[in-house]
Amino acid sequence: MTEELILDLISANLLYILGAILLVIIVVKGIRIVPQSEKHVVERFGRLHSVLSPGINFIVPLLDVVAHQISILERQLPTASQDAITRDNVLVQVDSSVFYRIIEPEKTVYRIRDVDAAISTTVAGIVRAEIGKMDLDDVQANRAQLIDTIKSSVEDAVDNWGIEVTRAEILDVNLDQATRDAMLQQLNAERARRAQVTEAEGRKRAVELAADGELYAAEQTAKARRIQADAEAYATGVVAQAIKDNGLEAAQYQVALKQVEALNALGAGEGKQTVILPANALEAFGDAFRMLKGGRG
CATH class of the missing domain: 1.20.5 (Single alpha-helices involved in coiled-coils or other helix-helix interfaces)
Incomplete structure (x- = not known):
């Protein structure tokens, strides 16, 4: 009887211990601590159940599963190069890059498979479309406006993916060699024209200054003669007055x-x-x- 009692006590204690261990495991599994830079997508029986924000969260063990751990840090797409044709039929190669971050991971993980590839394709199409509306000079001069337009268009395109586009950049606009040579010839011709205009303006200014100098000399000569004539007239008047008086x-x-x-x-x-x-x-x-x-x- 004593041995059976001991065995029963041991079995009961073992069950309590196992129950306590299981309870601890369940509690531990039910507590989820999410880092500040992440959001966790929870599924229950294979379907979206909730999204865990940074901090302490609770789930139901054995029923809820953290299926996706999504970083919400800002990301930069690799620099992409795509060819585009301007409105004046000039072929250019545009190097662009986009910065984005995921704000609604439940949309991102269930609506798009490869986020980076999808955004890159979208950006390439938008860049080609926008540059096709502009002349080459406008592309070079209004790059900031072009960047704002591309950013706005990308934001509209990826809105259903739970993504926020934070910045878009046009890193460089490259031209083919033939276009570069033509632009260089045009630049040299423009410089030569400006030099000729400057030289002509210089000659014109010199003639104007010389004419001004001659006009000033003539005015001074006339002024001196007028003063001399006034003096002679005054002297004659004095003599005439003297004759009249004496x-x-x-x-x-x-x-x-x-x-x-x-x-x-x-x-x-x-x-x-x-x-x-x-x-x-x-x-x-x-x-x-x-x-x-x-x-x-």
């Missing part, structure tokens, strides 16, 4: 002054000079000297 004496005084100035000019000549004057001239000069002397006195 009568004949003032006129004789001016004549005598001019005679003396003329005689001084003759005497100031170079070398020895002999001046022969008639007798009445000597008398006139004598009268002039007397008048000057009298006028000064």
Whole structure:
């Protein structure tokens, strides 16, 4: 009896232990800790049941299964190159890249098999379509606008996949060699044209400056003559006023002054000079000297 009792106690304790172990396992399996950078998709009997957000979550063991662990970090697609033809029939090779992240993993895992390949194909088609609407010069000059258009179009296309497109980039736009050579010739021709225009403008400016200089000199000459004429007119007015006020004496005084100035000019000549004057001239000069002397006195 004692041995049977011991065996019964051991069996009962073993069952309790096994039950406790099973309970611990169930509790452990029912608790799911999801990292901050992930979301977990839970299936029950093969169908979508719930999506576990970052943090502590609880599921029903043996019924619920974490079927997919999806990273919600931003991803970058490998750089892709695709050929496109612009509206003015120029073949270009466009290098593009797209950044995205999964925000609704339940859509991503059940609606698309290969996310990266699907997005790459979508981007290639959109890039070709958008570049086909633009001329080559517009592609080069409006790259930012082109990027915004591509990003918006990709967002609309992948909306049903639970994906958010965070950024799209056009890394490079390459041309074939024939187009490059043609553009180089056009650039050289444009540079030559600008050089000719600059040279012509320089010559034109030089002529304008020379004309301005001549006009300024003429204006200054005319101004000087006008001043001289004004001075002579003023002097004549003074003489006329003096004659008017003093009568004949003032006129004789001016004549005598001019005679003396003329005689001084003759005497100031170079070398020895002999001046022969008639007798009445000597008398006139004598009268002039007397008048000057009298006028000064």
